[in-house]
Amino acid sequence: MKTRVLGKTGYQVSEIGLGCWQLGNDFGPVEDAEARAILQAGLDSGVRFFDTADVYGSGLSESRIGAWRRSLATPPIVATKVGRSAELYPNGYSKAAVKQSLQASAQRLGVDSIDLAQLHCVPRDVLFSGDMLAWMEDFKKEGIINHFGASVEFLDEAEFCCTNPELASLQILFNVFRQDAVDALFAQVEEQNIGVIVRLPLASGLLAGKMTVNDQFDKQDHRSYNQDGAAFHVGETFNGLPFAKGVALVDELKTRLPAGHNILDVSLRWILDHPQVSSVIAGASRASQVMRNASASDLAPLSDDVHALLKAYYYDEVKGFIRGGV
Template sequence: MKTRTLGNTDFKISEVGLGCWQLGGDFGPIERSNVDAIFNAAQEAKINFYDTADVYGAGQSETYVGEHTQGLANKPYIATKYGRGAGTYPDGYSLTDLRDSLKRAQDRLQTDCIDLIQLHCIPTEVMQRGEIFDWLRTVQQEKHIQYFGASVETVEEGLICAQHDDLSSLQVIFNIFRQKLVEELLPIADEKDIGIIARLPLASGLLSGKFKPDTQFDKTDHRNFNKDGEAFNVGETFAGIPFVKGVELAERVKELTPEGYTTAQMAMRWILDHPAVTTIIPGASRAEQVLENAKVSELPSLPQSLHEELKAFYQNEVAAHIRGVY
C-alpha cells in the first residue's frame, strides 16, 4: 500500500482508505462479525485512514471505529465530521455546539484528540459567513482536534473553503461520472496544499459494473430511499444520475476496462492518477471488497489514451444526466 501526505498535515495516509458510512447501517443491516472482518481486512491491507461521521448510524460507525482501534500498535488516522446532526443542521451552528459535538465524538472514538474533523456538507451560506472556521481554529487550539477540513457538495463550496489557508483537506464526490473538479477545483487544491479525499469513487457501486436495472436494495439502504434525493443531496447517491441510466453508462465503462483490472479497480485507479488526490475512501460490505479495493494502490496508472477516452465519455454521454448543483 502506497501512501501520500494529506495536504498541509504530517499524515502519510494510504492511497486507499476505508469509508465507514456503511458501518452505521445506512446501506442496510450489518452484523458485528462482518464489521470486525472488514476492519481486520483493512489492517491486513495496511489501510491507515478511516473516514466516518457522527451521524452514520447515529454514532454507531464512530463507536465501531473507536472500539476497533484501541490497543492497535499502528493506529490508523481517523477522520470524522461535524455539521449534520440533529439540533445542528441547518442553523444550529455555534462554538458551543461544535465543542459539545466533538466531545461526544471523542468518547465514541475513545480519543482525546481527533486527527481530522471535517465540516459535513453544511449550508453554503454558513461557509460564506466564515465564523465556523474561527470556531474550528479555537477547538484546534484547545487540542480537541489536530487538523480540520470540509466535506462539500459543490465546486463553489470547495472554492469557498479553500480560501482558508489552514484548511487541510477537502472531501469531494469524484469519480468517472463526476469529472467537473478536474478543471475547476483540483488545481486550486494542489496549489494551496489542500489534501483531496475522494468519496463515492464507485458512484454508490454503479462503477463496479455489477448492477442491473432491476437490482433491489434494502429498504434502509440510501440507494433505495435517496436515489432521487428525497432524504439528502441527490448527488450523494449514484453521483446524481438516475439509477437505470447509471447502469447503462456503467456498461459503457465496463467495455473500456483494460486487461488486468476489474471495472471497479479501473474506476478507482482513474481517480488516483490525479496527483492532487490524496486518497480514495470506498466503502465495503465484505472483507473481500476491502482487499480488492486495496490492490488499486499497486496497479499501474492507466494509459493517457484511456484518460482521454473517459474524459470524452463524461463530456458527451454522462454530464447531461447529473442532477443537482455540483
C-alpha cells in the first residue's frame, strides 16, 4: 500500500482508506465481530486512514473504531465529522453545541484530540456564513482537534472552504461517474496544499460492476430508503443517478473498456491517477472487499486512452442523468 500526504495535516495516509459509515449499521445490521473483522482487514491490507462520523449509527461507528483503535500499538489516523446530528442539524448550530459534539466524538474514539474533524455537509447558509470554520480554528487552538477539513456536497462549497487558510482537507464525491472536480477544484487544492479525501468512489457500489436492476437493499440501507433523495441529498446515493439508469450505464461502460480491464479496478485506479487525491475512502460491507480494494494501490496507472474514454463517457453519457447538481 502506497501512502500520500494528507494536505496540511502532514499525515501520511494510505492511498486506499476505509469508509466506516456501514459500521453504524446504516447499510443493514453488522455484528460487532464482523465490524472488527472489516477494520482489521483494512489494517492488515495497509489501510492507515479511516473515515467516520458522529451520526453513523448515532455514535456506534465511532465507538467501534475507538474500542478497536485502543487495542493497537500504533493506531492509524481516524477522521470524523460534525454537523449532522439531531442537536445541530438543520438549525441548532452554536459554538457550544459544536464543541460538545466534538468532545463526545473524541470520547467515543478514545482520543484526547481528534486527528481530523470535518464539517459534515452542513446546510449551505451555515457553511457560507463562515462561522463554523472559524470555530474549528478555535477548537484547534484549544486542542480539541488536531486539524479540520470539510466534507461538502457541491463544488462551490469546496471552493468557499478553500478561503479558510487553515483548512487541511476537503472530502468530495469523486469517481468515474463524477469527474467535475478535475477542472473545477484540483488546481486550487494543489496550490493551497489541501488534501482531497474521496468518498463514494464506487458510486455506492454501482461501479463495483456487480449490480442488476433487480437488486434489493435492506430497508435500513440508504440505497433503499434514499434512492430518490427522500431522506437526504438526492445527489449522494448512487451518485445521484436513478438506480436502473446507473446499472445500465455501468453495463454499457463494461462493454467499452479494453479487454483485461475490470470496472472495479479501473474505478479505483482512475481516482488514484489524480495526484491531488490523498486517500480514497472506499466503503465495504465485508472484509474481503476491503482487501480487494486495498490492492488498487498496487495497480499500474491507466493508459491515456482509457482516461480519454472515461472522460468522454462521463461528459457524453453520464453527467446529464445526475440529480441534485454537482
